[in-house]
Amino acid sequence: xxxxxxxxxxxxxxxxxxxxxxxxxxxxxxxxxxxxxxxxxxxxxxxxxxxxxxxxxxxxxxxxxxxxxxxxxxxxxxxxxxxxxxxxxxxxxxxxxxxxxxxxxxxxxxxxxxxxxxxxxxxxxxxxxxxxxxxxxxxxxxxxxxxxxxxxxxxxxxxxxxxxxxxxxxxxxxxxxxxxxxxxxxxxxxxxxxxxxxxxxxxxxxxxxxxxxxxxxxxxxxxxxxxxxxxxxxxxxxxxxxxxxxxxxxxxxxxxxxxxxxxxxxxxxxxxxxxxxxxxxxxxxxxxxxxxxxxxxxxxxxxxxxxxxxxxxxxxxxxxxxxxxxxxxxxxxxxxxxxxxxxxxxxxxxx
Amino acid sequence: xxxxxxxxxxxxxxxxxxxxxxxxxxxxxxxxxxxxxxxxxxxxxxxxxxxxxxxxxxxxxxxxxxxxxxxxxxxxxxxxxxxxxxxxxxxxxxxxxxxxxxxxxxxxxxxxxxxxxxxxxxxxxxxxxxxxxxxxxxxxxxxxxxxxxxxxxxxxxxxxxxxxxxxxxxxxxxxxxxxxxxxxxxxxxxxxxxxxxxxxxxxxxxxxxxxxxxxxxxxxxxxxxxxxxxxxxxxxxxxxxxxxxxxxxxxxxxxxxxxxx
Ligand SMILES: Nc1ncnc2c1ncn2[C@@H]1O[C@H](COP(=O)(O)OP(=O)(O)OP(=O)(O)O)[C@@H](O)[C@H]1O
Ligand SMILES: [Mg+2]
Numbered sequence: 070x071x072x073x074x075x076x077x078x079x080x081x082x083x084x085x086x087x088x089x090x091x092x093x094x095x096x097x098x099x100x101x102x103x104x105x106x107x108x109x110x111x112x113x114x115x116x117x118x119x120x121x122x123x124x125x126x127x128x129x130x131x132x133x134x135x136x137x138x139x140x141x142x143x144x145x146x147x148x149x150x151x152x153x154x155x156x157x158x159x160x161x162x163x164x165x166x167x168x169x170x171x172x173x174x175x176x177x178x179x180x181x182x183x184x185x186x187x188x189x190x191x192x193x194x195x196x197x198x199x200x201x202x203x204x205x206x207x208x209x210x211x212x213x214x215x216x217x218x219x220x221x222x223x224x225x226x227x228x229x230x231x232x233x234x235x236x237x238x239x240x241x242x243x244x245x246x247x248x249x250x251x252x253x254x255x256x257x258x259x260x261x262x263x264x265x266x267x268x269x270x271x272x273x274x275x276x277x278x279x280x281x282x283x284x285x286x287x288x289x290x291x292x293x294x295x296x297x298x299x300x301x302x303x304x305x306x307x308x309x310x311x312x313x314x315x316x317x318x319x320x321x322x323x324x325x326x327x328x329x330x331x332x333x334x335x336x337x338x339x340x341x342x343x344x345x346x347x348x349x350x351x352x353x354x355x356x357x358x359x360x361x362x363x364x365x366x367x368x369x370x371x372x373x374x375x376x377x378x379x380x381x382x383x384x385x386x387x388x389x390x391x392x393x394x395x396x397x398x399x400x401x402x403x404x405x406x407x408x409x410x411x412x413x414x415x416x417x418x419x420x
Numbered sequence: 421x422x423x424x425x426x427x428x429x430x431x432x433x434x435x436x437x438x439x440x441x442x443x444x445x446x447x448x449x450x451x452x453x454x455x456x457x458x459x460x461x462x463x464x465x466x467x468x469x470x471x472x473x474x475x476x477x478x479x480x481x482x483x484x485x486x487x488x489x490x491x492x493x494x495x496x497x498x499x500x501x502x503x504x505x506x507x508x509x510x511x512x513x514x515x516x517x518x519x520x521x522x523x524x525x526x527x528x529x530x531x532x533x534x535x536x537x538x539x540x541x542x543x544x545x546x547x548x549x550x551x552x553x554x555x556x557x558x559x560x561x562x563x564x565x566x567x568x569x570x571x572x573x574x575x576x577x578x579x580x581x582x583x584x585x586x587x588x589x590x591x592x593x594x595x596x597x598x599x600x601x602x603x604x605x606x607x608x609x610x611x612x613x614x615x616x617x618x619x620x621x622x623x624x625x626x627x628x629x630x631x632x633x634x635x636x637x638x639x640x641x642x643x644x645x646x647x648x649x650x651x652x653x654x655x656x657x658x659x660x661x662x663x664x665x666x667x668x669x670x671x672x673x674x675x676x677x678x679x680x681x
Contacts, residue, residue, distance in 0.1 A: 126523050127523070128519060128522060128523065148431060148432050148525060149429075151523055151524065151525040152429045152430045152431060152525040153429065154523070156520070156523040158516040158519050158520060158523075159516065160515050160516025160517075160519065161515040161516050161517065162515075162516045162517055162519075162520040163515075163517060164512055164515075164517040165511065165515065165517075166448040166508070167444070167447060167448055168447070168448075168451060171444070171447045171448075171451070172444075175440065175443070175444035175447070176520075176524070178440045178443070178444075179437075179440055179521070179524040179525070179526055180430055180524065180525065181430035181525075207448075220516070223520060
């Protein structure tokens with residue numbers, strides 16, 4: 070274990086028994102997260118993201134396995150873990166009968182902030198998370214997004230060393246999401262906070278996370294930077310539309326030689342394939358095709374998305390996996406390349 | 421613009437954490453004290469409708485009947501109000517609010533003890549309100565006895581509240597189960613306490629069961645204390661029963677919250 074490792078787990082496993090059926094919520098989670106890292110857990114509903122967070126935050130004990138968070142063992146020293154972390158759960162954190170400002174002040178007191186410090190911190194978070202107008206309302210009277218902003222504020226009050234966020238931005242409008250991220254990033258910049266979050270927003274993981282862990286059916290199936298995952302697992306989606314259908318066989322053989330992949334023909338006159346750093350490949354490819362007198366009408370290279378990564382890993386898009394009953398059995402075969410995904414799939418799972 | 425918050429390590433501390441939990445629980449009460457008065461509607465209905473019936477039945481005068489009935493109504497407030505308080509926690513377990521406090525560096529026990537102690541506030545406010553309402557109808561209470569009576573109710577309420585929270589923790593997210601168990605316990609306890617009708621005329625088995633009902637002893641002690649008969653053995657028994665309930669309740673509650681997390 071690196072001396073700067075803040076979260077370290079070994080074989081963390083959690084099973085639930087529901088109506089005599091055993092659910093393997095999380096299987097063999099073994100990860101190391103370094104101080105200051107911003108890690109995103111990505112995966113469809115029921116993948117085991119929340120269960121993983123709930124184990125790491127001492128809310129539920131693992132069925133087997135061990136973990137240390139901020140130097141404290143989750144099993145033998147849960148109080149130590151709690152003293153160093155912040156947690157924003159998937160549910161609503163404020164008690165419905167309490168007023169917004171009161172909850173923030175109480176939370177400050179729970180974490181040992183003095184009277185003046187907690188007042189300052191509360192007022193600051195109320196202002197910057199845009200809760201001023203509702204500060205003296207009871208939580209019950211807040212809109213969904215306002216509740217979520219309060220949840221986030223509650224998790225940030227004590228500027229924790231390690232911050233766990235379970236789908237923090239779900240239900241927030243774009244402005245609030247931007248404010249949320251500004252807070253998280255400021256906290257990191259000032260305190261070197263380690264941030265561990267789960268999200269369904271692909272572009273959020275893509276943009277902010279230094280490291281993305283893809284989870285499916287209780288297992289981490291990929292763990293790398295978003296860029297590396299995309300380059301290794303998906304590659305750019307390249308589509309060539311030819312002027313002349315009869316030139317397809319020639320074009321296909323050129324593609325196979327230059328890009329070392331076999332192309333598909335999704336539509337007449339069209340060749341589609343995925344290739345790592347495909348954009349860089351495109352000029353060479355076009356020169357070669359020109360050399361063989363193949364006339365290309367249009368050529369596009371679309372950078373991959375994390376959804377393509379998920380598709381490449383599981384054979385399902387995240388949207389399919391999230392759909393009710395979407396276990397993926399009816400999804401396209403695992404070998405389907407990113408060229409068959411269009412951007413609508415991405416949009417569907419990010420809205 | 422961001423205040424620099426020192427990263428600190430906070431270790432659980434029962435007394436301090438209980439205080440913070442108590443203060444948090446009291447906030448909605450202080451913000452909205454009228455909710456306490458509104459919840460007095462039920463005991464007032466009992467006083468207003470049941471009182472005259474008792475007068476007619478006993479053949480005594482109104483003041484005399486109130487002397488007997490008001491202490492019981494005070495106990496009834498605790499039984500119904502505090503007995504139901506676990507539902508608040510149950511609600512917080514369904515949202516993420518309880519979970520949030522479980523991740524905080526608070527002593528687990530404080531989450532229960534602080535909540536149980538908070539019950540004292542509504543008990544005292546509501547108790548005083550009922551006595552004030554009964555005064556114009558000729559009810560009189562011994563001042564020191566009343567003080568002692570409220571203290572007894574507070575001890576009783578802390579125990580009952582803790583048990584109610586323990587029930588909420590045990591029934592987790594099954595609201596129907598909580599209410600089912602709660603209602604099927606509260607009513608026998610109430611009837612077998614002699615709050616509404618004297619038990620003297622009841623069958624022997626009823627009196628036998630009532631003699632081990634702590635609520636009955638609290639009611640008897642309240643009656644003695646509010647009339648200023650502080651030396652009565654009933655007072656001693658009442659305090660014993662309430663203290664035992666508080667000790668058992670807190671022990672059961674603390675165990676429940678430790679196990680649940
Ligand atoms: N308390 C519980 N009792 C029984 N089963 C549970 C419990 N909590 C989670 N599970 C099951 O464990 C699996 C993982 O659930 P988890 O909440 O960790 O998923 P998730 O990745 O957070 O999903 P989502 O994106 O929907 O929040 C699911 O099959 C879920 O039904
Ligand atoms: Mg979840």
